[in-house]
Amino acid sequence: MSKQEPAQSCFPSASTTEACCSLLGRLLEPRFFKALGDGNRIALLSRLAGLCRPCTVSEIACCCPVDLSVVSRHLAILRDAGIVDAQRRGKEVLYTVNYDVLAKTFRQIADAIDTCCSGASSPQRKERENG
Amino acid sequence: MSKQEPAQSCFPSASTTEACCSLLGRLLEPRFFKALGDGNRIALLSRLAGLCRPCTVSEIACCCPVDLSVVSRHLAILRDAGIVDAQRRGKEVLYTVNYDVLAKTFRQIADAIDTCCSGASSPQRKERENG
DNA sequence: TGCTCATTTGCGTAATTATACAAGTATCGG
DNA sequence: CCGATACTTGTATAATTACGCAAATGAGCA
Structure with missing residues (x-):
């Protein structure tokens, strides 16, 4: 059992509240929100969403004043969070909004x-x- | 014009896509998601939401293995993001989920x-x- | 006023994250 | 195979963030 486990005595009406807590707790994944918690990533995602089609890294990148390698990393973070998908097509990698x-x-x-x-x-x- | 402004040539069909981008861009506020991008803050928020009533800092804190001052700071971040509200009642401060x-x-x-x-x-x- | 409790704020430190640049991998065309 | 193009990964650094502890603030109460 992990040390993160809260003391049971902290839950005044555990039977009703715990289910609710854990439901929200399960849905609210920090990694998902962390991925959306950066202005450049939001810009990249908005651009990709706005273009309404699979896009290459270079295409997405031009809305963002950072190095292409940084864009690549940002897209990887969005991909790892399940927000976008990536698929290689020849030399390019096409990103799609989920x-x-x-x-x-x-x-x-x-x-x-x-x-x-x-x-x-x-x-x-x-x-x-x-x- | 800010230096963040993307080159217009980057938008192949600006008239249709830009409105879409800016709508998402406006809704997806980094500060909001940043506030939700921390495990302890999610735990605090889940607990507060689960208890279904205004709660004091100390009450909320016990689901979180960090110092009370840190909890206070986390709640302030959630408040600044518009996720919870705070209201002082006597010695205590009652936090409520929005x-x-x-x-x-x-x-x-x-x-x-x-x-x-x-x-x-x-x-x-x-x-x-x-x- | 002085004391206590609840919360916030100051401050230093450790951990994480964003970034640039350079080097690496993958794919295509010759 | 070679070179070019597209992207990713290694590495170092600067900025941000989370944290604990101590001190300060605010409110009730003797």
Whole structure:
């Protein structure tokens, strides 16, 4: 058992809250968000998404004032996070946005947040569900 | 004009793609994702979300094997990113998850991704829209 | 006012990350 | 095989970030 394990006594109503925590905890992967937490990577991703077709590294790179090797590394980080896919075609490597995975992930998180504490004491939620 | 501005020649079909890029670029704020890009912050947020009520720093902290001051800093980062709200009540400070803002943000991004290249050449999208 | 509790902030340090440049790998065309 | 093109990886460095500890701030209470 890892040392990260929280003390059980910390969870006042473990039976109901733990499932919720772990659901969000499972969906909110740090590596995924870390990949999106850099301005240059967002620029590269936006460009790739905007061009709406598989693109080469060089094509994607020109929206970014950094070395091509840095762009390559950024794209690798996005790939490792499951945000884009890479496929070699001859000399080039074509990167593609994982539109479906991405949209699904964001929507799952939104749903998890919505259902997490439905009927709970959050004022906003009360307002939304009663009004 | 800033030096970050990409060369116009980089955008093959600027009129259609630029709006799309800038929409995603506007929604995908690095600071927001950076805030979610740390394991301890995710743990804190999950715990706060799971407890379904405003919580004090100390209450939230016990899921995290770091100093209380570090927890305070993490919560400040989440607050600055608009993910949680803080409100002082007496000696304590109560933190609350911005459920609505958070869910809305994730859903907006999901929608933007979906509409971004609808009808474009992405194989997945074709499959999804035709099949 | 002085004391205590809860939280934040100052500060130094260790770890991580972004970056440039150089060298390496992979593929294609001659 | 050779050279060119496209990209990735090695390495060093600067910047950022996470962290602990100590001190400061803020609020209640005797």
